[in-house]
Amino acid sequence: MKSNLQTALGLKCGIVQAPMAGGPTTPELVAAVTAAGALGSFGLAYSGVDLIHAQCREFRELCASQRLKPDCGWNANFFVFPQVPEPAHAEVANAVKSLQPLLVRVDIDAGTLTHDTRLPVLRDQVAASLEYQPSLVSFHLGIPDSRIVDNIRDAGVRIAMSATSVNEAIAVQAAGADFIVAQGYEAGGHRGLFDPADADDMLGTLDLVTAIAKRCTIPVIAAGGIMNGSDINAAVNCGADAVQMGSAFLTVDECGSSAVYRSVLESMGDRDTQITTGFSGRPARGIRNLFIDSVDNMALPFPWQNSLTGALRKAAGAKNDFELMSLWAGTDYKKARNCTAAELIEILQHEMRQE
Ligand SMILES: Cc1cc2nc3c(=O)[nH]c(=O)nc-3n(C[C@H](O)[C@H](O)[C@H](O)COP(=O)(O)O)c2cc1C
Structure with a gap:
């Protein structure tokens, strides 16, 4: 059965290559993931407008050379920097x-x-990315200003926001997001906590997904410690609509690590x-x-x-x-494999069917 994410974004599978700011998410990686039918993501948090243009342009050229549809799905991801x-x-x-x-x-x-x-200006970063027709814009570390949310929606683009607790997930849903990225304690990179001064529930991915799926009505994308088909199936069994994987993609050929x-x-x-x-x-x-x-x-x-x-x-x-x-x-991370992005996505789908 197709997930909501697959249907909404026209993907072949419910796998998101996680956005990873700071170098890993090259245009080659995002294009390879997209070509394989999963969702490629750019981590653009630290990128100024010029770099966003350069990366997105290169991605679009790669898509054209692979003869992908012009509206092929990709995700632009940003941090909501605290003041x-x-x-x-x-x-x-x-x-x-x-x-x-x-x-x-x-x-x-x-x-x-x-x-x-x-600091980069979020409104300008998002506007630059929208020129290249992402199918999803996602946010980490908090909820963006409602005018930014409105601009994305007016452009016909879906929105996801990270949550590390049920309370954050409820706030994400109330802010008008289409998807909640439930980031469990196992996850690599920055924890999406809205305010690091708040107590951290430290919930593992499966517990977090289960709890959020019970309280929220919008689809949940599970993130954290998902490395193989069996992990994906476990997340789906807990109520996840799709999964977001970071560490598993750090060792694929096209990654910028x-x-x-x-x-x-x-x-x-x-x-x-x-x-x-x-x-x-x-x-x-x-x-x-x-x-x-x-x-x-x-x-x-x-x-x-x-x-x-x-x-x-x-x-x-x-x-x-x-x-x-x-x-x-x-x-x-020790379960990460050395192969191409397309091979990894193929292997993951095969493992999911094997169970
Ligand atoms: C190297 C690295 C960089 C990351 N950078 C971002 C980022 O820029 N934006 C974001 O939303 N999440 C970022 N994350 C977190 C991922 O979105 C995701 O939650 C995490 O990779 C899931 O855990 P896993 O690494 O066990 O798969 C990053 C993760 C890693 C490993």
Whole structure:
């Protein structure tokens, strides 16, 4: 039976390749997923308008060269950045001090660390993406302004928003979303909590999907720890309409994850993941490393910490020093497979039918 997401977006299967801001979701990946009949997603949270145009244009060219329908489904994803006041000078100095021992390791000076105060403007980001006819626009970390929701709806595009609790899901439905992305505790990357100062229910994906499906009427997309066909079936059995998978796509050929990131995902099976605020100031799950062990809980609020640690993470990436990189991954990342995106989608559908 077709899911609501499949029917609404004209997909061959109810699988969403998760949006992953910061490099993984290349035009090649989104086009390959789309061509295979699942939903490809761009993580555009940190992208300015020019980059959004460049990425979407490249995606559209790839679609045309693969002779896909011009309205082929894809998802544009954004963060709802919180309005957090700029931290005081003393706070920044403290945060820099906590990074000091790590700076030595990659040979960079504390003076090169800056916290950029220019945030992308969500309204402009969304407007740029709408020029390339996404079939879905999704939001993470909160609910956007109602005028943005109205603009998307006026363009005839569906809307999804993440929720990590039943209360957030109820708010998402009330805000006029078409789909709720139920993000469980296993999920890699940033937790979609609206306010990280609130108590976190820490519900696993299956429990969260079950609870949200009981209380909400709009379809639920399950996210977190879903790596194979059996995981997909389990989520559907709990009431999920479709699934969103991030870590499973980090090791496919078309993904933009760096060589060192991939080699950690593929070979560091002895390392668990952990939720940390150290990299960005908001809780996010990644593979445990020296950075997480050193900096956890000494961070500026998001997004200030994210830009403060940017130069350090970039320097570590350039030196292939995975101990200081943000290696976002879900709890089950060890099950990720090395193949093409189309092969992964084929394998997943085969596994779903096998059960
Ligand atoms: C590297 C990485 C980056 C992510 N970036 C985003 C993002 O930009 N927007 C978003 O809504 N979710 C983001 N997520 C979370 C995913 O949407 C999804 O909830 C998560 O990947 C599901 O868990 P899994 O990794 O176990 O599949 C990211 C996840 C990862 C692994």
